[in-house]
Amino acid sequence: MTARLMQGDEACAEGAVAAGCRFFAGYPITPATEIAETLSRLLPRVGGKFIQMEDEIASIAAVIGASVGGAKALTATSGPGFSLMQENIGYAAMAEIPCVIVNVQRLGPSTGRPTSPAQGDVMQARWGTHGDYPVIALAPWTVRETFDLTVQAFNLSERYRTPVILLMDELIGHMREQVRLPDADTLELARRTETRVPPRWYKPFENFPDGPNVNVPPLVPFGEGYRYHITGLHHDERGYPTDRPDEIRPWLDRVFGKIERSLSDILLYEEDGIEDANILVIAYGSTARAARHAVKQARTRGSRVGFLRLKTIWPFAEEVVERAAARLHRVVVPELNRGQLVLEVERVVGRQKVRRVNRADGEMIRPSEILAVIEDLEGAV
Amino acid sequence: MATRLAPKELMKQPERLAPGHRLCAGCGASIVVRQMLAAIDEPVVISNATGCLEVATTIYPYTSWRVPWIHNAFENSASTISGVEAAYRSLVRQGKMEEKDVKFIGFGGDGGTYDIGLQALSGAVERGHQMLYVCYDNGAYMNTGIQRSSATPFGAHTTTSPAGKKIPGKQQFRKDLTRIMAAHDIPYVGQAAPSKWRDLMEKTRKAVNCGGPAFMNVLSSCNRGWRHATDETLEITQLGVDTCYWPLYEVEDGEWRLTYKPREKLPIEEWLKRQGRFRHLFKPQNRHLIDEKQEEIDRKWEELLERCGEA
Numbered sequence: 001m002t003a004r005l006m007q008g009d010e011a012c013a014e015g016a017v018a019a020g021c022r023f024f025a026g027y028p029i030t031p032a033t034e035i036a037e038t039l040s041r042l043l044p045r046v047g048g049k050f051i052q053m054e055d056e057i058a059s060i061a062a063v064i065g066a067s068v069g070g071a072k073a074l075t076a077t078s079g080p081g082f083s084l085m086q087e088n089i090g091y092a093a094m095a096e097i098p099c100v101i102v103n104v105q106r107l108g109p110s111t112g113r114p115t116s117p118a119q120g121d122v123m124q125a126r127w128g129t130h131g132d133y134p135v136i137a138l139a140p141w142t143v144r145e146t147f148d149l150t151v152q153a154f155n156l157s158e159r160y161r162t163p164v165i166l167l168m169d170e171l172i173g174h175m176r177e178q179v180r181l182p183d184a185d186t187l188e189l190a191r192r193t194e195t196r197v198p199p200r201w202y203k204p205f206e207n208f209p210d211g212p213n214v215n216v217p218p219l220v221p222f223g224e225g226y227r228y229h230i231t232g233l234h235h236d237e238r239g240y241p242t243d244r245p246d247e248i249r250p251w252l253d254r255v256f257g258k259i260e261r262s263l264s265d266i267l268l269y270e271e272d273g274i275e276d277a278n279i280l281v282i283a284y285g286s287t288a289r290a291a292r293h294a295v296k297q298a299r300t301r302g303s304r305v306g307f308l309r310l311k312t313i314w315p316f317a318e319e320v321v322e323r324a325a326a327r328l329h330r331v332v333v334p335e336l337n338r339g340q341l342v343l344e345v346e347r348v349v350g351r352q353k354v355r356r357v358n359r360a361d362g363e364m365i366r367p368s369e370i371l372a373v374i375e376d377l378e379g380a381v
Numbered sequence: 382m383a384t385r386l387a388p389k390e391l392m393k394q395p396e397r398l399a400p401g402h403r404l405c406a407g408c409g410a411s412i413v414v415r416q417m418l419a420a421i422d423e424p425v426v427i428s429n430a431t432g433c434l435e436v437a438t439t440i441y442p443y444t445s446w447r448v449p450w451i452h453n454a455f456e457n458s459a460s461t462i463s464g465v466e467a468a469y470r471s472l473v474r475q476g477k478m479e480e481k482d483v484k485f486i487g488f489g490g491d492g493g494t495y496d497i498g499l500q501a502l503s504g505a506v507e508r509g510h511q512m513l514y515v516c517y518d519n520g521a522y523m524n525t526g527i528q529r530s531s532a533t534p535f536g537a538h539t540t541t542s543p544a545g546k547k548i549p550g551k552q553q554f555r556k557d558l559t560r561i562m563a564a565h566d567i568p569y570v571g572q573a574a575p576s577k578w579r580d581l582m583e584k585t586r587k588a589v590n591c592g593g594p595a596f597m598n599v600l601s602s603c604n605r606g607w608r609h610a611t612d613e614t615l616e617i618t619q620l621g622v623d624t625c626y627w628p629l630y631e632v633e634d635g636e637w638r639l640t641y642k643p644r645e646k647l648p649i650e651e652w653l654k655r656q657g658r659f660r661h662l663f664k665p666q667n668r669h670l671i672d673e674k675q676e677e678i679d680r681k682w683e684e685l686l687e688r689c690g691e692a
Contacts, residue, residue: 027497028528028541036528037540044547052529052541055456055497080454111431111454 003180008146008172009076011179012102013038015150016074018184021100022048023073025062027055027081030114031170032104035076056081060088060101067092067099068230070192070221072154076102078170079112079121082128089163090129091232096205096219096255098157098192100150102166104173107362116362117170119285119336123343125165126314132252134259136266137165137314139285143177149268149311155190156266160258161216167313169336171286171364193218199226203237207250216258259315267320268311273299274324277306279377281332282321282345284310287365291334294370303378316344325349330377332357334365384422386582394419395447402445403437407611409601409618410434410517412575414488417515417599418448420582421589423482426465427451430458430493433524433603434517456497459505459514462487466510484589485512491532492522495558506567506594513588513595516558519603527606531556534626535677536670537658539606544661549670554677562596563632569595571631571640576619580629580640587633600627608657617655624652625682630689637688646682649675 006014013035016024024039026032036052043050049066053059059075066073077085082103092099105121107113121128125137136156140146150166157164195202195218204226206217220226229239234251236242259266273295274280283291288309295307308324310317321344325331331349333342334357346354357373359365384390397418404411410433418425426449429435435452438445453461466485472478487505489498494516502514521539522528529542535554538544542551559572569591571584581599588595600621602614609617621627622641626649629641650671653659662670686692 028492028522028525030525033525033528033540037526040541041543041545050541054495054499054531111452 003178005176005178006143007034007174007176008140008143008168009034009104009174010038011143011147011181012076012150012166012168012173013042014181015147016100016154017042017046017048018147018181018187019072019151019154020189021072021074021154022046023063023066023071024049024075025051025053025059025066025073026075026077027053027059029056029078029081031106031173032076032078032081032102034173035102035104039074056084057088060085060092060099063099064088064092064095064097067097068219068222070223072098072158074100074102076104078104078106078114079108080110082121082124086128090131090133092163093129093133093135093255094232094234095230096161097163098161098219099163100153100157100166101163102150102168105167105169107360113362115170117286117336117364118360118362119169119287119340120360121167122313122335122337122340125167134162134256135165135314136160136162136259136312137167138268138311139167139313140172140311141285141288141309143172143175144179145311146172147179147181151187151189152268155188158190158192159216159265160262161219162255162259165314167285169286195220195226202226202228204228204230204239205235205251206237207254215254263315263319266312266315267317269317269320270309270311271324272307273304274306274308277304278328279303279330279332279374280306280308280325280328281334281370281374282308282310283334284313284341287334287336290365290367291370293367294374297367297371298374303374305374310341313341316341318344318348321345321348325353329353330355332370332373332377334358334370336360336365383586386420386579391419397425397446397448398438399445399447401443403440404433405605405611407602407604407614408433409519409575409603409614410490412614413515413517413581413599413601416575416578416581417585420585421484423484423589424448425484425486426462426469428453428458428462428465428487430487430489430498431455431524432490432493434488434490436524455493456501458487458489458493458498459502462512462514463505463508463510466512470511485510486589487512487514489514489516490524491516491518491520492530494518495531495556502562502596503565506562506565506596510594511592513585513597515597515599517599517601518558519601519606520555521603521606523603523606532558535674536662538661539658549661549667550658557681559596559598562598566635567595568593569631569633571595571597572599572627573597573629574600574618574622574627576615576622577629577641584631584640587631591633606658608660609655613655617652620647620652620655623647624649625678626652628682628685630685637685637690639685639689639691642691649678
């Protein structure tokens with residue numbers, strides 16, 4: 001395919017269409033509007049549906065409805081809209097409805113700085129709605145990877161019947177890079193699993209014994225003759241509301257289990273030069289670009305610095321980080337916030353080992369700021 | 382005594398929205414706000430929804446507002462000003478603040494009013510706060526780069542209702558918010574346009590003095606989205622009025638009254654052909670859409686005449 005110059009937001013829209021997304025409901029918000037604008041042009045061409053809703057609450061609700069109707073569905077927003085979506089994200093987690101929510105992060109809280117990059121919604125992506133629920137969140141670092149991870153987001157959401165959050169940031173969303181997109185027929189796309197049982201035996205939330213599907217019961221789209229109940233209340237295997245602990249507990253175990261037992265499929269990351277390193281830099285999203293540059297510079301100066309870039313940030317790649325950091329003296333975690341994913345790193349490797357590099361003022365972290373920390377640590381080693 | 386609504390007198394009114402703000406040349410919003418605030422002699426407190434008016438009047442490190450002013454999120458302008466109003470009256474009741482005839486005003490664009498803010502607005506007027514909510518309606522989300530809203534007119538090109546081979550611009554007719562607000566049976570609802578400045582100012586006075594919740598919907602051109610020259614703002618706004626796309630009327634205590642009747646009702650084409658957002662409608666394959674638009678406007682105009690006892 002020919003090379004094209006495009007924004008991360010456009011690549012996200014292209015990735016969605018390539019992944020088989022045929023439904024978008026959203027609401028304009030900087031810096032995610034270009035995703036909606038692009039899909040308003042792309043979706044009608046492939047027989048898909050673009051709807052601009054009256055707000056973000058309606059957007060995610062329509063996406064949930066579309067998914068239950070059988071379509072791969074997407075919404076895209078930024079911090080303020082992501083906040084409004086939280087109740088329905090919890091609903092999608094509770095009712096196990098596959099859908100993809102893109103949050104092109106901008107500087108918060110509140111209206112914040114709409115056109116400034118940030119990574120302040122990392123914890124919100126994990127714990128934004130109330131209650132206990134598992135979540136998958138991915139963070140791209142280039143325009144091309146935005147395409148790839150959008151496809152992955154759809155695959156994971158279909159495979160595990162769960163909402164997936166694509167956590168972009170303003171820099172990735174608005175930055176233009178030259179990309180060559182892969183041909184659609186080369187992509188591996190997940191399809192919703194179909195049920196083999198007749199309607200009267202179908203249980204949409206069945207806790208069947210572990211099988212090849214890691215206990216993800218098929219979700220039959222509305223309109224195929226399977227009548228069942230969907231609710232935001234805790235429910236039994238058929239979907240009917242329950243307050244019985246012996247029905248609530250197995251549900252919780254299953255929805256957490258389907259993610260926890262599939263980490264080898266869900267956890268995406270890239271590591272470089274960890275074998276002989278004594279300092280490790282862990283980064284994600286746009287900040288990883290500065291981190292990568294700093295690591296390269298440090299290496300040319302003879303430092304032994306490793307680089308671990310997390311593409312999947314939720315669930316947290318606990319074992320990957322533990323293994324990578326095991327022999328290391330120090331771990332550096334740069335983030336465009338006051339310290340969010342670093343809390344997970346500190347939990348795994350211990351606070352003493354970790355140095356934070358934070359900015360939450362609307363400016364990017366410069367490679368030199370990370371390099372200075374690396375050099376400072378080297379002096380101490 | 383209230384300032385006479387004459388240019389000579391109004392020129393002496395202090396500017397409550399100071400010059401130097403960054404609204405585009407020819408923007409309707411600042412004209413609307415200045416005219417409305419000049420009509421009010423009493424102190425005002427303003428809440429402003431997210432949007433062009435908020436962003437462009439408060440560019441760091443300045444503000445153009447010479448009155449107490451608060452910005453809240455996109456959907457919250459009506460709720461926020463209702464809180465300010467209720468707190469003020471409570472403090473007055475408790476004797477902690479001096480009683481003045483303060484006018485509480487919420488401003489929002491059509492996105493923040495017709496769409497995401499409708500719930501907040503409906504709730505605020507239903508609770509009966511003594512406040513005026515003003516929607517400056519430019520018919521799209523202009524601040525984020527021209528996306529359709531439920532106020533966008535039928536057939537208009539926006540970035541999320543792009544005119545092309547698949548669709549000829551926005552496929553739905555606009556929501557009639559003024560009538561929705563009238564259906565709340567509040568003391569005052571008015572629809573106005575800055576091209577008829579005296580009408581706009583008189584309505585503003587009635588609205589802030591009606592003793593309860595009031596709503597005004599004001600047509601406000603955005604030349605970036607409507608696609609016309611910056612010096613044509615008021616002329617094109619007036620064409621919206623004279624084609625009866627935007628009739629000027631008010632509903633006072635349930636009484637509907639037309640406040641301006643065009644001497645000659647112009648065909649809608651006169652309004653459409655002046656704006657780039659409707660350009661595609663003049664292609665041969667789309668001409669029927671103009672007829673559809675005209676029919677809808679005629680239907681609503683006749684209905685309005687009947688309500689106002691003019692039929």
